[in-house]
Amino acid sequence: MPTPHVATRERLSEVRYEIRGELARRARELEAQGHALIKLNIGNPGAFGFRAPEHMQRAIADHIHDTDPYAHQQGLPAAREAIAAHHAARGMHGVSADDVFIGNGVSELIDISLRALLDPGDEVLLPSPDYPLWSAATILNDGRPVYYRCRAEDGFLPDPDEIEALVSTHTRAIVLINPNNPTGASYPRALLERIVAIAARHGLLLMSDEIYDGITYDGARFEPLAPIAGDVPCMSFGGLSKVHRACGWRVGWALLSGDPAATRDYRHAIDLLGALRLCANVPGQFAVPAALSGLDTIGPLVAPGGRLHEARRAVAEACAASPHLELRVPDGALYAFPGVVGDAARGFDDHRFALELMETEHVLVVPGSSFNVPFRNHFRVTLLPEPEQLREVFRRIDRVLARRAAA
Ligand code: PLP
Known part of the structure; x- marks a missing residue:
């Protein structure tokens, strides 16, 4: 046979x-x-x-004996509190540890957050160029990537009019990668305000991949999206891989902000998908409070x-x-x-x-x-x-x- x-x-x-x-x-x-x-x-x-900074390594070593059990699906409370405080320090008030989801890298959270959102045929507005996991995760969760162009002649910045023209009855989310991989563009506040306004007008979820948030050069500023989005539902992604040079530790996070009534079902969906995969890598989570303690090691x-x-x-x-x-x-x-x-x-x-x-x-x-x-x-x-x-x-x-x- x-x-x-x-x-x-x-x-x-x-x-x-x-x-x-x-x-x-x-x-x-x-x-x-x-x-x-x-x-x-x-x-x-x-x-x-x-190398990952030494105080982060020490935090894991000091807690290695506490890392045996599964953690809560959203992540260790101390790590989530540190992430919420980190967002508060950069202007996102009114969020707490309950709004934070820790994953095995931002990669896992990109997949979970699209899986929680998309029905077959739903569209996601993605930058072109994009970090290709965003396209892959959209496709594998039965969605359809719709690309807005970020042209070299515009400094690789998107054109909000073009983004809005691409919105259809199937559109569910706008994804931003800021600072951008692969182009290195960092998005100015006025541009982000216009994109937030588009999400608000059309009832779209904002997804802001900010994994490079501490890495800007020569006076360029990083503007976090969540404080600008305010009540508009927004997932902000960050992690230990790049700014904290700990890719292999597999720790990323997402913060869900916006009107709680508008995000209630989505929050439950993320929680369910998080529960199905039990929890994120626990040892790495012990390094999060140290990473976000204020010691600037990337500067x-x-x-x-x-x-x-x-x-x-x-x-x-x-x-x-x-x-x-x-x-x-x-x-x-x-x-x-x-x-x-x-x-x-x-x-x-x-x-x-x-x-x-x-x-x-x-x-x-x-x-x-x-x-x-x-x-x-x-x-x-x-x-x-x-x-x-x-x-x-x-x-x-x-x-x-x-x-x-x-x-
Ligand atoms: N998002 C962007 C824009 C990236 O460049 C990367 C990795 O290169 C990731 C997410 C994935 O990061 P993580 O190591 O947290 O899974």
Whole structure:
């Protein structure tokens, strides 16, 4: 008897996550053959020598004996109180630990919060470019991504008129990623006010992915959405992975704000889905009060002279010096999203370029089209390597682009 074929869910064919996809697999093959690759595909601070701050490590060590039982599905009370206080400190008053949901990273909460919201055919307004988990989770929860464009010529900021024009009777939510992955754009308050007004007019849930909230450069400000949203229902996402350099601890949170009568059913739905997966990783939650205690450990890294600031400067200078590249210098987050221009851009295919760069120069980047954009001349690098390594990366990128321009 032939072994039956295991068929998979049809809609998976619509889902891509190339940050860890085919190119990353090929990179591992090259490494197994003895090649040293510079891998700029994942915003994973621990992989570039960053450590979670010591006082956070100590908090886990001190409590490791208390981490055996399941926790409440919403998370440990002390961690939730710290998260509510963190939001209060940045202007969101009237929220408490009851409004906080802790998950195994923001990733899990993105999935849960869309699963709690969507019926088949419901639409979610997503930025293009997006962080592709948002598209994937929308699709796998039977929704339909509808993209609003964030164009390079507008500083990768969205146009609220375009967002509103895309609202239909099926629209349920507007997703913002601020500061943005992959573009690094940080959204000004006036823009956020207009987007809040759209959500209010059409009865939409706001979902604000703020996982890079402490990472802004050169005076750029991060504006949290919840205080602007006020009574308008809003889920604000944050976590330990990036600002606190603890990706592997798998701790993220979401704060549900807005008129309690309007959010009552949604709150129960999130609670039920949280209960079905029992609880989030408990040891990591013990680090949350320490992480949010007020000791600023990311500030020195993003200030002039700090490693992330200098990495961003190295990338900005390399792009400015290259005849083949154009960069909208990121205001925040951990990435640069350069575009290829001029002769090198003729017939450019970001995938073929990324493959060639890896095979010939041993540098792994993510093709821009992985972020659900309709153009194919961009790529993303993370700013986490040492500045000198990034300068070397851009020398190699320029070599490949110069060959293409001359072809
Ligand atoms: N949201 C954005 C915009 C991200 O860039 C990432 C990770 O890169 C995540 C969410 C997922 O973060 P977590 O590690 O908390 O699951």
